[in-house]
Amino acid sequence: MGTPTVLFLKTVKKQIKGAETNCLNRPRTSYARRTTHFYFGNLKALPDEINGVEVLKGVEANIIDYDGRLDLDEERLARLDIVVASLHDVCITPGSKKDNTRAIIGAIKSGLVDIIAHPGNPAFEIDKREVLKAAKDYNVLIEINNSSLGLSRPGSYQNCSEIARMAVEMGNLLTLGSDAHICYHIGEFKEALNMLKECGVTEENIISTDVDRLKRFLKLRRNR
Numbered sequence: 001m002g003t004p005t006v007l008f009l010k011t012v013k014k015q016i017k018g019a020e021t022n023c024l025n026r027p028r029t030s031y032a033r034r035t036t037h038f039y040f041g042n043l044k045a046l047p048d049e050i051n052g053v054e055v056l057k058g059v060e061a062n063i064i065d066y067d068g069r070l071d072l073d074e075e076r077l078a079r080l081d082i083v084v085a086s087l088h089d090v091c092i093t094p095g096s097k098k099d100n101t102r103a104i105i106g107a108i109k110s111g112l113v114d115i116i117a118h119p120g121n122p123a124f125e126i127d128k129r130e131v132l133k134a135a136k137d138y139n140v141l142i143e144i145n146n147s148s149l150g151l152s153r154p155g156s157y158q159n160c161s162e163i164a165r166m167a168v169e170m171g172n173l174l175t176l177g178s179d180a181h182i183c184y185h186i187g188e189f190k191e192a193l194n195m196l197k198e199c200g201v202t203e204e205n206i207i208s209t210d211v212d213r214l215k216r217f218l219k220l221r222r223n224r
């Protein structure tokens with residue numbers, strides 16, 4: 001079962017190339033807790049706004065096989081505002097570079113996924129260029145995950161910076177995720193922003209710097 005995710009579109013003022021940016025947070029509830037379909041069914045009870053913060057209802061779904069299948073059924077995924085998918089070694093054994101690449105591309109091609117999260121995880125070696133090409137072709141965002149450059153997934157920096165440089169070259173759209181594992185880290189993008197500046201990424205490349213742009217992107221994807 002996917003990890004339930006509530007996405008808060010929170011206006012976080014950050015500086016990148018001198019411009020103010022609005023960034024997307026992805027706080028999660030319990031990672032390890034197995035959830036049921038009832039959890040996702042009950043999301044209808046969640047208001048669209050809490051204390052002035054607009055809420056997008058979503059999930060970080062687990063990719064569970066090398067064909068890119070997800071652990072939440074299509075019907076429920078289709079009802080969510082935003083779907084993130086990623087590889088986690090508690091849900092799928094890291095395969096060969098070819099296997100992992102196929103898994104992510106399968107998820108991208110499913111049409112059910114808006115964002116591929118932390119593709120720079122060194123535990124899952126991928127063909128970055130192939131993944132970015134599929135993401136571009138299928139209009140899927142690539143996440144640059146702040147937590148990967150700090151607490152989580154050690155050794156991600158090199159991979160993430162290669163992905164960022166490649167995204168500029170290939171014209172992929174990126175999104176930032178604080179991937180906060182504790183409330184104090186919500187809205188924290190310092191490491192990711194520093195790395196992106198080094199890689200020549202501009203605000204134009206990052207869709208989550210503008211809430212309306214992100215919402216237009218999601219709407220477009222759902223209208224297809």
Ligand SMILES: [Zn+2]
Pocket residue numbers: 060086088117118
């Ligand atoms: Zn994750």
